[in-house]
Amino acid sequence: MRTAEELRDKKQLYFDDVSVGQQLPPLVIGPLTPTHLFRWSAAIENWHRIHYDQSFAIYHEGLPNVLAQGSWKQSILPRYLKDLCLPDGWPWKVTFQHRAMIVPGDTVTVWGTVTNKFEEEGMGFVELDVGMRLQYDVESCPGKATIVLPLKNGKPIPYPFVPPKKLATK
Amino acid sequence: MSQAGTSGESALTPEVKGVIGATGEKIEASLPWGVEREGLRIFTQAIMDPDPRYWDDDFAKTTKYGQIITPPIYCTYLGRRARPGSEDPVTRAFEENPESDGIGGVRTPEEKGGLPDVPTSLKRILNAGNEIEVRQYPKIGDHIFSQARYSNIRESVAKDGARMLIVTTETTYTNQDGAVLCILRASQIRR
Numbered sequence: 001m002r003t004a005e006e007l008r009d010k011k012q013l014y015f016d017d018v019s020v021g022q023q024l025p026p027l028v029i030g031p032l033t034p035t036h037l038f039r040w041s042a043a044i045e046n047w048h049r050i051h052y053d054q055s056f057a058i059y060h061e062g063l064p065n066v067l068a069q070g071s072w073k074q075s076i077l078p079r080y081l082k083d084l085c086l087p088d089g090w091p092w093k094v095t096f097q098h099r100a101m102i103v104p105g106d107t108v109t110v111w112g113t114v115t116n117k118f119e120e121e122g123m124g125f126v127e128l129d130v131g132m133r134l135q136y137d138v139e140s141c142p143g144k145a146t147i148v149l150p151l152k153n154g155k156p157i158p159y160p161f162v163p164p165k166k167l168a169t170k
Numbered sequence: 171m172s173q174a175g176t177s178g179e180s181a182l183t184p185e186v187k188g189v190i191g192a193t194g195e196k197i198e199a200s201l202p203w204g205v206e207r208e209g210l211r212i213f214t215q216a217i218m219d220p221d222p223r224y225w226d227d228d229f230a231k232t233t234k235y236g237q238i239i240t241p242p243i244y245c246t247y248l249g250r251r252a253r254p255g256s257e258d259p260v261t262r263a264f265e266e267n268p269e270s271d272g273i274g275g276v277r278t279p280e281e282k283g284g285l286p287d288v289p290t291s292l293k294r295i296l297n298a299g300n301e302i303e304v305r306q307y308p309k310i311g312d313h314i315f316s317q318a319r320y321s322n323i324r325e326s327v328a329k330d331g332a333r334m335l336i337v338t339t340e341t342t343y344t345n346q347d348g349a350v351l352c353i354l355r356a357s358q359i360r361r
Contacts, residue, residue, distance in 0.1 A: 007223075040217075075247075079217055095302075097299040
């Protein structure tokens, strides 16, 4: 886990400093407990019992335990990308699929590996394979992401971020 | 409604094609008081993100954002919250079914902002993956609006020969100025 001070003082990762194949610093979360899952359910008012009612999850739904929410995973990946880009880059987009279940006791390693990089309109676009790997080396949330990093001596990444026309999806 | 699946008939019927592009009403996702600190604190602690950009005003002023921001996709969760004065969804769920899984009171397509049902006999729904595109972070006091549409529906064939539909719903989140904050594209398999 990263601390508030580490995030406050985060040094910029520049486009010039990444290369294809590079593994970016991971974020390790866990071991998760039922209380972590319950806290997320309460935070977003997701009352599905499979996430906090162990008897219901096991005896009614036939699950191995209460399950981490897909919405939690969906929030952790952008958070990881945000951390990578701080302070002046942009975590533009991420796609992912839900695969292996995450249950209490699991430790999650959020990871990213550079697969491609290119410049567009003076900004550095870095494509990544990303995921959330469990402690027994099973991937729970494989996906792809694009982050935008500044070039050394280049222009700042604009905020709000507007994708270059060539890359825009909408 | 078509009887697709293993019949060999295409699941992508004219009726299904007819809902591609269907757009729901633009609704306010945030509560009447907009984005506020306490909800932000609860959310960021639940994702275990201690970033001072979410709570330290003095530090936030020194960042490129100039003020407190929220996590990248915070706005996508605001619409799940029960609005004050509305029927209690938890009580409703268990009144309707004492064995409820707890989500019996979730929004239905008939409710505000929802999309029409996809007219297909394929009832089983599986998550096929999501895409999140982030343009801007919401800030304290913002009012967040959401609008959903079926951006694409295509047919696919499973290994067992069954025909499936891949339904992609695109939800765009904007602020009170109409600026796009985040776009969520959620795909479901119907089989």
